[in-house]
Amino acid sequence: MAKIVECIPNFSEGRNAETLQALVAVAQSVPGAALLDWSADASHNRSVFTLAGAPEAVAEAAFQLCKLAAELIDLRTHTGEHPRMGATDVIPFVPIREMDMKECIALAETLAERVSGELAIPVFLYESAARNTQRQNLSTVRKGQFEGMAKKMLSPDWAPDFGEAAPHPSAGVTAIGARMPLIAFNINLDTDNIEVANAIAKSIRGSSGGYKHCKAMGVTLAERNIVQVSMNMVNFEGTPLYRVFEAVRFEAARWGVRILGSEIVGLTPVKALADSAAYYLQLEDFEYGAQVLEQRF
Amino acid sequence: MAKIVECIPNFSEGRNAETLQALVAVAQSVPGAALLDWSADASHNRSVFTLAGAPEAVAEAAFQLCKLAAELIDLRTHTGEHPRMGATDVIPFVPIREMDMKECIALAETLAERVSGELAIPVFLYESAARNTQRQNLSTVRKGQFEGMAKKMLSPDWAPDFGEAAPHPSAGVTAIGARMPLIAFNINLDTDNIEVANAIAKSIRGSSGGYKHCKAMGVTLAERNIVQVSMNMVNFEGTPLYRVFEAVRFEAARWGVRILGSEIVGLTPVKALADSAAYYLQLEDFEYGAQVLEQRF
Numbered sequence: 001m002a003k004i005v006e007c008i009p010n011f012s013e014g015r016n017a018e019t020l021q022a023l024v025a026v027a028q029s030v031p032g033a034a035l036l037d038w039s040a041d042a043s044h045n046r047s048v049f050t051l052a053g054a055p056e057a058v059a060e061a062a063f064q065l066c067k068l069a070a071e072l073i074d075l076r077t078h079t080g081e082h083p084r085m086g087a088t089d090v091i092p093f094v095p096i097r098e099m100d101m102k103e104c105i106a107l108a109e110t111l112a113e114r115v116s117g118e119l120a121i122p123v124f125l126y127e128s129a130a131r132n133t134q135r136q137n138l139s140t141v142r143k144g145q146f147e148g149m150a151k152k153m154l155s156p157d158w159a160p161d162f163g164e165a166a167p168h169p170s171a172g173v174t175a176i177g178a179r180m181p182l183i184a185f186n187i188n189l190d191t192d193n194i195e196v197a198n199a200i201a202k203s204i205r206g207s208s209g210g211y212k213h214c215k216a217m218g219v220t221l222a223e224r225n226i227v228q229v230s231m232n233m234v235n236f237e238g239t240p241l242y243r244v245f246e247a248v249r250f251e252a253a254r255w256g257v258r259i260l261g262s263e264i265v266g267l268t269p270v271k272a273l274a275d276s277a278a279y280y281l282q283l284e285d286f287e288y289g290a291q292v293l294e295q296r297f
Numbered sequence: 298m299a300k301i302v303e304c305i306p307n308f309s310e311g312r313n314a315e316t317l318q319a320l321v322a323v324a325q326s327v328p329g330a331a332l333l334d335w336s337a338d339a340s341h342n343r344s345v346f347t348l349a350g351a352p353e354a355v356a357e358a359a360f361q362l363c364k365l366a367a368e369l370i371d372l373r374t375h376t377g378e379h380p381r382m383g384a385t386d387v388i389p390f391v392p393i394r395e396m397d398m399k400e401c402i403a404l405a406e407t408l409a410e411r412v413s414g415e416l417a418i419p420v421f422l423y424e425s426a427a428r429n430t431q432r433q434n435l436s437t438v439r440k441g442q443f444e445g446m447a448k449k450m451l452s453p454d455w456a457p458d459f460g461e462a463a464p465h466p467s468a469g470v471t472a473i474g475a476r477m478p479l480i481a482f483n484i485n486l487d488t489d490n491i492e493v494a495n496a497i498a499k500s501i502r503g504s505s506g507g508y509k510h511c512k513a514m515g516v517t518l519a520e521r522n523i524v525q526v527s528m529n530m531v532n533f534e535g536t537p538l539y540r541v542f543e544a545v546r547f548e549a550a551r552w553g554v555r556i557l558g559s560e561i562v563g564l565t566p567v568k569a570l571a572d573s574a575a576y577y578l579q580l581e582d583f584e585y586g587a588q589v590l591e592q593r594f
Contacts, residue, residue, distance in 0.1 A: 004591070052593070096590055097591060181590070188581070242577070242578065245577075245578050260579075261579040261580070261581040262579050262580055262581065263580060263581050263583070264580060264583060264588060267588055267589070267590045267593070268588060268590060269590050270567050270568075270571055270589045270590070270591050270592075271567075273571040273574035273589075274567055274570040276574040276577065276578060277538075277539075277570035277572075277573040277574040278570065280539070280542075280573065280574070280577040281538060281539065281542050281559050281570075281573055282556060282558040282559050283558070283560060283561060284559065284560050286560070286561060291561060291563065291565060292564070292566075292567045292570075293303070293349070293393055293565060293566050294301070294393070294394060294567050294591070296331070296333055296349070296564070297301065297331065297349070
């Protein structure tokens, strides 16, 4: 079966159509790497590209995008609502098929070496690729943003993992990393009481003592007159979908509230669904790699 | 995303190691077609090969196997417990990825034309490829077996779909068809009472008024001192796994019996699991083709 990696580079450009089209053209130019999706946000002045395919091809496309972004985007004149420190701000690699996290970390390191060496852009490794716990969290790494990076990088704590301890004059600094796929999973409740959704969200999210790999908050769906527990599942193997679904069910029961349904927004790896099926169908000794037909290619 | 078809040719040879090895070698000789599995049964004097891959490659491998089987297997001297009518007895095509049943039927027809034209072996189309309802059921088609075929084919009802109305002298007749993937799905009960398993099996199987695409029988697992509802799910889209699982649960409740667990024996298409996850997680508006990441390649 062919290896597939996903890569989601974020660029500090969400307004200039010409620049965006040039990035799209490069993203589509490497055989073996597919551009699955891209979107730009004018108020954030930022764009997000989703590439996937063969690891070497995807890494090559990411490098070419980085190179073009350094030519076309100048952080010295960049304004927008979203925090940023580089023309190419972040590049996460995500294992999808026949890949483990270690291979994604190796891809991130190889790309970091090339970006710093060939483009003179210093790189921080973040999330699973981070070399110390301080650099795991992207917002900690990016704190100070482009304008504060020159000073920040002089501190021994913030020497980059690759490249010189000074930002590229116009292209700044790039964070390159590896992480698990993120699943946007929302559960709808048969109540319009946002306090119920907030209380359930608090009970299940890792940051307030719940499941480690779940981020959650309550959200009102005004058009349906209901509330929702809106989640980002940042590691579906560590915290499976069925587990938070059942936890939301028993927490909601405290208020006599039922689950109406759930939704996955955007993409999910199919294994996240298969793992939940295995729970509910009480499958004994099921071996995903050996028994799922599609895994055999 | 690349199309994948599965093909499971059955040969009337389960004893002669030399013949079996020659068939294996041919099955592995076509680029783009993988031999996932093969097994031979001496008392049945029959072997089953599982091929999968690109449709044209798999069809080519199936043809080459047919050709070799016609050279090496002589039905006039064949004995075994399993009913059979040809050296290559049956060849079903199964849609796995980016394939629909129509495309599998077209593959079956093209192969049937080649087998009858180039090898002078007449072909019946069966299951979803059958051109009348009488030929859907393989056991009806094969009734009379090799020895009775010459007479059977003279009846206007049993003229072959491709080729002359007379069996090949030594290689007989081959049935070529298309069907959905079959999932061997068993549910274990916390009782040793086979009558409970038999009664539940009867209540859920299509042939006795249950779910159309489910075959089921009760089985004793002596080593665990329990019984099992053993099922063949012959169309997981028509009758999903979760539906028979929940039906077994509520039927078993009549006797105060619980489900201990379930098992899938051998391979399953991953969509069968994803469909069941979508049920249990109450997913709203989930689009498998658009939202499953792996489907995007």
